[in-house]
Amino acid sequence: MAAREAPVVDTATETTLPTIEASPQPGQIVNHEGKPYTTIMEGLAYILVPLGIPTSTNPNMSKEDTQRQQVFYNPIQQFNRDLSVLAIKTFGEDLVQRKHEKHAQQKKKNERKKKRADKVAAESEHTVEAIAEDSPSTKRKRDQVVDDQSEETTENRAKRMRTVESGHDVLPLDPEITLATMSGEVDDIVDPKIEAHAKWKPQFSILDALSATGLRALRYAKEVPFATSITANDMSSKATKSIALNVKHNRLEDKITANTGNAIAHMYSFVDKSGYDVIDLDPYGTAAPFIDSAIQAINDEGLLCVTCTDSAIFASHGYLEKTYSQYGGLPLKGEPCHEGGLRLLLHAVASSAGRYGMAIEPLLSLSIDYYIRVFVRIRKSPNDVKMLAGKTMVVYHCDTGCGAWSTQFLARNKVQQNKNGGTFYKHSFAPGPSANIHCEHCGFKTHLSGPMYGGPLHNVGFIDRVLAQLNEVDRQTYPTMDRMVGMLHTAREEITFGANDKASEKADGSGHLGPLIPKADPAEIDHHPFFFIPSAVSKVVHCSAPPVAALRGALRHAGFRATMSHCKPGSIKTDASWKDIWHIMLEWVRQKAPLKNELKTLSAGRAILSKRNTHERVAEAANVEAKSSDQTIESTAGREAAGEDGQGAPEANEADGTEGVRPSYLGSSFEVKFDEKLGIDHDRGKLVRYQLAPRENWGPMSRAK
Numbered sequence: 001m002a003a004r005e006a007p008v009v010d011t012a013t014e015t016t017l018p019t020i021e022a023s024p025q026p027g028q029i030v031n032h033e034g035k036p037y038t039t040i041m042e043g044l045a046y047i048l049v050p051l052g053i054p055t056s057t058n059p060n061m062s063k064e065d066t067q068r069q070q071v072f073y074n075p076i077q078q079f080n081r082d083l084s085v086l087a088i089k090t091f092g093e094d095l096v097q098r099k100h101e102k103h104a105q106q107k108k109k110n111e112r113k114k115k116r117a118d119k120v121a122a123e124s125e126h127t128v129e130a131i132a133e134d135s136p137s138t139k140r141k142r143d144q145v146v147d148d149q150s151e152e153t154t155e156n157r158a159k160r161m162r163t164v165e166s167g168h169d170v171l172p173l174d175p176e177i178t179l180a181t182m183s184g185e186v187d188d189i190v191d192p193k194i195e196a197h198a199k200w201k202p203q204f205s206i207l208d209a210l211s212a213t214g215l216r217a218l219r220y221a222k223e224v225p226f227a228t229s230i231t232a233n234d235m236s237s238k239a240t241k242s243i244a245l246n247v248k249h250n251r252l253e254d255k256i257t258a259n260t261g262n263a264i265a266h267m268y269s270f271v272d273k274s275g276y277d278v279i280d281l282d283p284y285g286t287a288a289p290f291i292d293s294a295i296q297a298i299n300d301e302g303l304l305c306v307t308c309t310d311s312a313i314f315a316s317h318g319y320l321e322k323t324y325s326q327y328g329g330l331p332l333k334g335e336p337c338h339e340g341g342l343r344l345l346l347h348a349v350a351s352s353a354g355r356y357g358m359a360i361e362p363l364l365s366l367s368i369d370y371y372i373r374v375f376v377r378i379r380k381s382p383n384d385v386k387m388l389a390g391k392t393m394v395v396y397h398c399d400t401g402c403g404a405w406s407t408q409f410l411a412r413n414k415v416q417q418n419k420n421g422g423t424f425y426k427h428s429f430a431p432g433p434s435a436n437i438h439c440e441h442c443g444f445k446t447h448l449s450g451p452m453y454g455g456p457l458h459n460v461g462f463i464d465r466v467l468a469q470l471n472e473v474d475r476q477t478y479p480t481m482d483r484m485v486g487m488l489h490t491a492r493e494e495i496t497f498g499a500n501d502k503a504s505e506k507a508d509g510s511g512h513l514g515p516l517i518p519k520a521d522p523a524e525i526d527h528h529p530f531f532f533i534p535s536a537v538s539k540v541v542h543c544s545a546p547p548v549a550a551l552r553g554a555l556r557h558a559g560f561r562a563t564m565s566h567c568k569p570g571s572i573k574t575d576a577s578w579k580d581i582w583h584i585m586l587e588w589v590r591q592k593a594p595l596k597n598e599l600k601t602l603s604a605g606r607a608i609l610s611k612r613n614t615h616e617r618v619a620e621a622a623n624v625e626a627k628s629s630d631q632t633i634e635s636t637a638g639r640e641a642a643g644e645d646g647q648g649a650p651e652a653n654e655a656d657g658t659e660g661v662r663p664s665y666l667g668s669s670f671e672v673k674f675d676e677k678l679g680i681d682h683d684r685g686k687l688v689r690y691q692l693a694p695r696e697n698w699g700p701m702s703r704a705k
Contacts, residue, residue, distance in 0.1 A: 020249045045218035047246045079480040085223045087375050090465045091303045093515040099202035206230045207276040209263040210283050214243035221255045233259040267297035275299050282307040288326040292352045300380040309371040314341035332449040333399035336530040338367040338567045346453035359384030365457040367567040384522040387413050393454035396435035401444025401604040402540045404578040408434040413523045442604035454525050458495045461518040486687035490566040497561035531565040531573040541605040543593040553679030554584050558670050569690045583668035
């Protein structure tokens, strides 16, 4: 018999420490196998960290202490975990409802089979009564009918056994018991399958593929009420021992299973078998090696959650060969590079899923701090997979010049009408390149990015339901609630341009959202991806940057939609073309911020200014008199047509008869009014839309050893 473990005594207080069997409490110090641990609470879960490991979020904490802390617990990632819990809970309500509906349909189907069996039994009874009057030929036919029924019963029994072995949720009624009941052989019989139907509960399984301490799995078990089984996997045996310790401390042995093994091998083991409803991939670095196996292990209509922290790869041009090998596309340079990273990751997931007849639907795709996080619904739909080529695009980007871009989709999905009046999609090649080798605005060479996903990044109905969840949660459980509300509102405005969509609300007008997440159009593409930064475009023409509200007001006054992107503060996402954007910017130069210094001859800004023209010619002398030669910019084109460079052109010169002259840019000649009131959205409230770095050199730090 093993000796009893000696209790650990806290030397500071001379008290015996409780063991891990004690009720978990935040800040509690417990003993396990002679070692003291500190209890950390996040959400409704608790994890044990060896005593002496710092667990503070203090920005003044040293880098060494931060590194020691992140081996066990990274508080910076709490926003990721809070959002993941609510996203999985929102998705789970949808999936559980669908399973209930499927189960009800199966139950009705079984009832219809029972009625048909009743009818067959009645006819058989009538046949038995008339057996004495049967002729030999009739008797042979009756015997054949009985034999056929017996074979059908055997086939149904085998089918039922195959259903049970496959682990399906819906179990058909036992035909033997049903026939026995109908034939009157048993007066009072209880069908165990009927009891199973009455007590039926849908399965909802989750895989935390790279679990480490198991904190995510613990929170899913505690905070997702309908989760039935959770697997916390890690390749390190020490990590799985830590997971088992935390599971025991939280008393969740009946829900969570700690598994030691390679995550890829574990997920591939579910090929041709029922897998998981939710798979969460949160590695250190890229998730690319795990995507294909995750597609194999996820159930139809399942949710794939993916985090990638290698922003130096997916959002930078320094390692473009690595980007292509990991994500199957080249990165986007410039300000919208993180949105380009999101689309590269979605492209990698969609390409992998498409090989197996699986289509993806992005529910929420976010660029957060130093990483990206996507929530993607995976469904078995070969027809939707056919849309993938028409939703995949390459980008022509003037990254070294003015920063403009244009997109080129690889194929076209065109709606056609059949003879019966219905519609179907015809898939064809897309026309030739949508851009020249040189930028039409500044003349600099354009570079290729992609291929990448060209569909919408979010599902509005899903975001609405996550926001509804946030209205009911406890702020102490979800301390990052304010930031979640702000980022989700920004993501919703990003996809809708601020429009309120009531289509997802109940038809009865109650305003409450049902659990079912509306399915997006599988052929829908994003015609206006990416965003621009006012300061970046101002830098091209060397003028002071306009306020964001003023620029948004000018776009809206001209009839365009404009909002912000969740990826970066001060961003503007609009459906205006780059030709319209440059027209507005040159009007900003003319009306509000005249240039003081001459631009270089071969610069991008000089080329853009040279493409400006006016409806009426203005005398060159008026331009000379307005500004002295050392304060004005007079390009060659500007000398020929006054005002072309946006410099000394008089705004209203009655003597020259040019009052009211409005310059244009490459055909864009609409009136530009910088209305800041129109550019401010008063109904948005004060939301925490963007996170500030809590400490210097903030990020994932080095890999734990």
